[in-house]
Amino acid sequence: xxxPQTSDLPQVAxxxxxxxxxHQDVRAHALVYLDSAASAQQPMSVIETVADYQRRDHxxxxxxxxxxxxxxxDAYEGARDKIQSFINASSRSxxxxxxxxxxxxxxxxQSFCRPRLEPGDKVLITHLEHHSNIVPWQIxxxxxxxxLVVAPINTRGELDMDAFDRLLTDDVRLLAIAQVSNALGTxxxxxxxxxxAKSLGIAVLVxxxxxxxxxxxxxxxxxxxxxxxxxxxxxxxxxxxxxxxKESLLDAxxxxxxxxxxxxxxxxxxxxxxxxxxKFEAGTPNISGVIxxxxxxxxxxxxxxxxxxxxxEQLLAYLTRKLGEVEGIRLIxxxxxxxxxxxxxxxxxxxxxxxxxxxxxxVAIRTGHHCAMPVMDFFGVAGTARAxxxxxxxxxxxxxxxxxxxxxxxxxx
Amino acid sequence: xxxxxxxxxxDLRELYRELxxxxxxxxxxxxxxxxxxxxxxxxxxxxxxxxxxxxRVDDQENxxxxxxxxSGCAISVASASLLTDxxxxxxxAQALDCFTVVTQRLTSPxxxxxxxxxxxxxKIKALDGVREFPSRVKCATLxxxxxxxxxxxQTAPVSTE
Numbered sequence: 001x002x003x004p005q006t007s008d009l010p011q012v013a014x015x016x017x018x019x020x021x022x023h024q025d026v027r028a029h030a031l032v033y034l035d036s037a038a039s040a041q042q043p044m045s046v047i048e049t050v051a052d053y054q055r056r057d058h059x060x061x062x063x064x065x066x067x068x069x070x071x072x073x074d075a076y077e078g079a080r081d082k083i084q085s086f087i088n089a090s091s092r093s094x095x096x097x098x099x100x101x102x103x104x105x106x107x108x109x110q111s112f113c114r115p116r117l118e119p120g121d122k123v124l125i126t127h128l129e130h131h132s133n134i135v136p137w138q139i140x141x142x143x144x145x146x147x148l149v150v151a152p153i154n155t156r157g158e159l160d161m162d163a164f165d166r167l168l169t170d171d172v173r174l175l176a177i178a179q180v181s182n183a184l185g186t187x188x189x190x191x192x193x194x195x196x197a198k199s200l201g202i203a204v205l206v207x208x209x210x211x212x213x214x215x216x217x218x219x220x221x222x223x224x225x226x227x228x229x230x231x232x233x234x235x236x237x238x239x240x241x242x243x244x245x246k247e248s249l250l251d252a253x254x255x256x257x258x259x260x261x262x263x264x265x266x267x268x269x270x271x272x273x274x275x276x277x278x279k280f281e282a283g284t285p286n287i288s289g290v291i292x293x294x295x296x297x298x299x300x301x302x303x304x305x306x307x308x309x310x311x312x313e314q315l316l317a318y319l320t321r322k323l324g325e326v327e328g329i330r331l332i333x334x335x336x337x338x339x340x341x342x343x344x345x346x347x348x349x350x351x352x353x354x355x356x357x358x359x360x361x362x363v364a365i366r367t368g369h370h371c372a373m374p375v376m377d378f379f380g381v382a383g384t385a386r387a388x389x390x391x392x393x394x395x396x397x398x399x400x401x402x403x404x405x406x407x408x409x410x411x412x413x
Numbered sequence: 414x415x416x417x418x419x420x421x422x423x424d425l426r427e428l429y430r431e432l433x434x435x436x437x438x439x440x441x442x443x444x445x446x447x448x449x450x451x452x453x454x455x456x457x458x459x460x461x462x463x464x465x466x467x468x469r470v471d472d473q474e475n476x477x478x479x480x481x482x483x484s485g486c487a488i489s490v491a492s493a494s495l496l497t498d499x500x501x502x503x504x505x506a507q508a509l510d511c512f513t514v515v516t517q518r519l520t521s522p523x524x525x526x527x528x529x530x531x532x533x534x535x536k537i538k539a540l541d542g543v544r545e546f547p548s549r550v551k552c553a554t555l556x557x558x559x560x561x562x563x564x565x566x567q568t569a570p571v572s573t574e
Contacts, residue, residue, distance in 0.1 A: 349487075350485065350486035350487055351486075352459075352461075352462075352486040352488075352549075352552065353429075353486050353487045353488070356425075356428070356546060356548070356549060357425065357429075360424075360425050368459060368461055369461055376461075382461035382463075382484055383461045411425070411429055412429075412434070412487075
């Protein structure tokens, strides 16, 4: 029995066939989609799963005794099981379904932190965070009198570990930290950081929005207390998200919102809350979206997370090399450990002008501050152009990007 | 510049006309203004354009001088530069007419039936290319919205979002 050769396996880039949105012309050019870090495209299997559900199985969940309600509930709860297994949570009670990473983080800020924080306490974040991992902490610090502390970065866009270690003190109540910087692609060394925080008794929330699509996640191995992510960055529908929380913590937390589904019994004398995870899921959820997220997980598993990571690593190396060869380019975010995101500027062309010229050549990138204004301030720029790669991108996409950037330079020459 | 091959069609050339690129590279009336009577900030959060428009209105209700500060993309800077060129010397009421005509011109396709407000609009026509780029219309109108809010004495920054 011989092991199959790697070359016998279908190439990850062949996945492109599975994504109908990628097969269209934009402004008379074949679309090159390099904005997956903002929102990834969906494979046919996700689109069909959602459509089949809408066509055949739709009803409200956890309510009716009728057949459609059972089907909807089974599919919805089945997706929760897939999510649990995908990130290796120890119990399905630990998987709270939300509208996205933003809601997941706000839930922790208001339900976990707000009752615990007092003046003199600290919440520690980093200079790399997305606004959704900054503003909820600013709000809760304002509400409680706690202090928000920001760990600095260096000019490569890496966390300054010496400074971080000094800021990680025992008056920090929560460390809220990205796994991957959305603006710069920096991979944060969580395996070094989390044990240090845990040894001081500090709770840790990981913003995994940019981590999940690119690498295998094991929340038990990471030993974080909370892990937040979004469906639409991992090839699922928008309006879906997950908060993983350790059961003992979730159990002790008050509900985030009140409403239907999160209760066992309601009277005007008081209300008995539902068990986990339903205590945190008030109201009718995004049923079709969550079912679509389950299909996205099936898809990712069928491709294989390690193969995806390997493909993207090669592609990022190619992107960095080819972009770096363009005259007048300034790469922003050059960390040693990076996920497949590259921010850049060209000459003194404003990123917004660059975005328009690239779009005109069928190349979709993100331009602006990437919801990370402090990162932009650090590098002294108003914004950047950002190309982000996913499993369906290939070297040709990179070549088209470079070609379009060169053309932009000619227009502004 | 002429050597550039615009395979991708003429509307990109229409957007980045030579006059626009010239005003973006060498903005007129850029910087602080001596004794401004009216000032307002315009913010376009989508791309981070942030401009401050300053005007000095004299006793006869004429715009004696105008300037702008800040940073933005080529379209918003060029538009602000063209604006200052255009409104200096105009009565305030006429400058507000310019706001109406220019914003209508950039957002509506029916430019042929434009009202005559007695101001030379030839240069501002260089911005017509943005009509093909809906996401850029806000860049082109930002300074104009700031002008209007400055004249109306609004203090909160205007946003074209």
